[in-house]
Amino acid sequence: MPVHRSGFTRLRAFTTVTAVLLAILALPRATPAATAAAPDVPPRGSAHMGMGVVAHDGQDGAPTHRTAWTEGVDVSSHQGDVPWSALWNSGVRWAYAKATEGTYYKNPYYTQQYNGSYDIGMIRGAYHFATPDRTSGAAQADYFVDNGGAWSRDGMTLPGVLDMEWNPYGDTCYGKSQSAMVSWIRDFLDRYRERTGRHAVIYTATSWWKQCTGNHAGFAADNPLWIARYASTAGELPAGWDFYTMWQYTSTGPTVGDHDLFNGTVDRVRALALG
Incomplete structure (x- = not known):
């Protein structure tokens, strides 16, 4: 049984x-x-200056008056080898190239972009795409300086730029509170100043700055502003800044998509380079 x-x-x-x-x-x-689609998250290292502007702030018109401004461009690995002579012939006189991101990425085209713009006669500099959720501000400043973000008083080298904008890989503010974000930015800026003797430029969009720093006004006295807004005017600036030094006004410009205006003639660009 x-x-x-x-x-x-x-x-x-x-x-x-x-x-x-x-x-x-x-x-x-x-x-x-x-079926719910997976989020469209780009690979690490592919972030570039202004990649979130259109999605978050839109695009509406272009500047019409440029008499006292100087045309520039910003480039990253997305542009590959850049035709600098064509840009020079079109009136571009300054440029920034992405050097690094976080503490894990170096732009493989950086040498051609950074040296090529210099060789054609442009005043150029380097920028760092910040990922505050990964490592400290000081660690990323060191990585930036050690991999292309250093500065020299030769009249042709602009101070480094800290690119603070929407996180393309996740949470908009990188999982940080507003006060924690301000502390992270200060950590980066202090170390960059310690390493180079220069105050870094801050690149950002007003809407991101308000959301992720609480519209903190404490950096305006020392750090030049590079504002991102794709419209006929630069619009409202983040708290503390009464004027912008540079303005990224489009991602659909000629030859290279990201075009910028320096708030002054080319002698003022050189003055910023000299510090």
Whole structure:
């Protein structure tokens, strides 16, 4: 009799599993349209200056008056080898190249971009795309300086730029509170000043700055502002700054998409380079 009960138990278990499998197969399958798509997260290192501007702030018009401004461009690995002679012939006189991101990425085209702009006669500099959720501000400043972000008083080298904008890899403010974000930025800026003797430029958009720093006004006295806004005017500036030094006004410019205006003539660009 024990053998008979054991066989009966196995038969009942088999019947139950079969019923469950048949029930699952009978469920309606989700169509592709009904299935939630995975977030479109770019690979680490692919971030670049202004990549979130259109999605968050839109794009509306372009500047019409440029008499006292000097045209510039910013580039990253997305542009590859840049045709600097074509940009020079179009009136571009200054440039920034992405050097680093976080403490894990170096732009493989940096040498061609940084040296090529210099060789054609442009005043140029380097920028760092910040990822405050990864490592400290000081660690990222060191990585930046050690990998292209240093400065020299030659009249052709602009101070380094700290690119603070929307996180393309996750939470907009990198999971930081407003006060923690301000502390991270200060940590980066203090170390950059310690390493180079220069105050870094801050690149940002007003809407991001308000959301992620609480519109902190404490950096305006020392750090020049590079504002991002794709419109006919630079619009409202972050708290503390009465004027911008540079303005990224489009991501769809000629030859290289990201075009910028320096708030002054080329002699003022050189003055910033000299410190």
